[in-house]
Amino acid sequence: MDLYTKSKSRSRWTEEEDEILKQHYPNEGEHVSKRLPGRCVSCCMHRATRYLGLQSLRKSQDHNWTEEDYDILRHRYPREGASQEIADLIGVSRIAAGAMARTKLGLRWQPMSKKELLEHRRIKARRKYANPDYRKRIQEKEKSRRMAYSNAGLCRCGRERFYDSAQCKLHWAVSVGSTAGNSSNKFASKILIILEKQDYKCMLTGKTLIPGDNASLDHIIPKVKGGINNVENLQWVTLQANRAKGVMLLQEFLIFCKRVIAHHEEN
Numbered sequence: 235m236d237l238y239t240k241s242k243s244r245s246r247w248t249e250e251e252d253e254i255l256k257q258h259y260p261n262e263g264e265h266v267s268k269r270l271p272g273r274c275v276s277c278c279m280h281r282a283t284r285y286l287g288l289q290s291l292r293k294s295q296d297h298n299w300t301e302e303d304y305d306i307l308r309h310r311y312p313r314e315g316a317s318q319e320i321a322d323l324i325g326v327s328r329i330a331a332g333a334m335a336r337t338k339l340g341l342r343w344q345p346m347s348k349k350e351l352l353e354h355r356r357i358k359a360r361r362k363y364a365n366p367d368y369r370k371r372i373q374e375k376e377k378s379r380r381m382a383y384s385n386a387g388l389c390r391c392g393r394e395r396f397y398d399s400a401q402c403k404l405h406w407a408v409s410v411g412s413t414a415g416n417s418s419n420k421f422a423s424k425i426l427i428i429l430e431k432q433d434y435k436c437m438l439t440g441k442t443l444i445p446g447d448n449a450s451l452d453h454i455i456p457k458v459k460g461g462i463n464n465v466e467n468l469q470w471v472t473l474q475a476n477r478a479k480g481v482m483l484l485q486e487f488l489i490f491c492k493r494v495i496a497h498h499e500e501n
């Protein structure tokens with residue numbers, strides 16, 4: 235049975251095509267595919283070698299590899315890959331040159347370093363985004379996606395909302411973290427752990443905290459007094475308590491509260 239009848243996308247090889255293969259494959263190797271529109275390189279190679287039993291004279295076995303050839307590959311393959319130029323220089327097919335470089339010399343085609351590749355992608359993406367039509371299309375798509383999620387009562391990322399907030403757990407924590415000066419996901423998950431350790435209770439008043447409503451992040455030692463954005467220096471309190479405490483230390487805040495109570499009891 236003909237292998238190609240299995241796949242609808244590949245039509246049966248005609249006699250004319252086979253004739254072209256027989257005539258040109260031995261000399262031209264994989265380049266014979268240029269004579270056969272609609273046939274790719276590997277299809278031609280497969281047909282010629284497996285079905286017609288042809289052998290390319292450009293195959294690597296027929297080539298007497300010299301140290302010079304290896305040097306060419308060593309110097310040029312990592313950057314250029316198995317280019318036609320290299321293959322012609324050595325006198326083999328591109329496939330043979332590539333196979334030799336990879337298997338025998340253990341070379342890898344690395345047209346760019348990882349850093350270069352990232353930069354290359356960044357430039358490409360930026361160039362694409364500079365196209366106003368593309369940008370508009372993307373922005374509209376994004377907008378409609380977010381609208382659909384928010385209409386369905388979900389976070390903009392599609393996850394379920396966290397308590398009374400309009401966002402999911404992580405995005406809510408990220409937005410709270412950004413007000414504290416760190417909008418990373420890592421910081422967000424850290425402050426969520428604190429919230430769970432506190433069992434959703436305010437550290438100052440003992441009230442139940444509701445994310446999106448009254449939960450607020452407080453610096454135990456205020457930032458203006460040298461407190462840092464560290465997990466040890468953070469606690470969850472109600473928004474009211476946080477506003478009242480302001481930039482006071484806990485001790486100062488307690489004295490302040492006592493003074494208020496004392497004053498009211500006097501009158």
Ligand SMILES: [Zn+2]
Nearest residue numbers: 389391402405
């Ligand atoms: Zn989300």
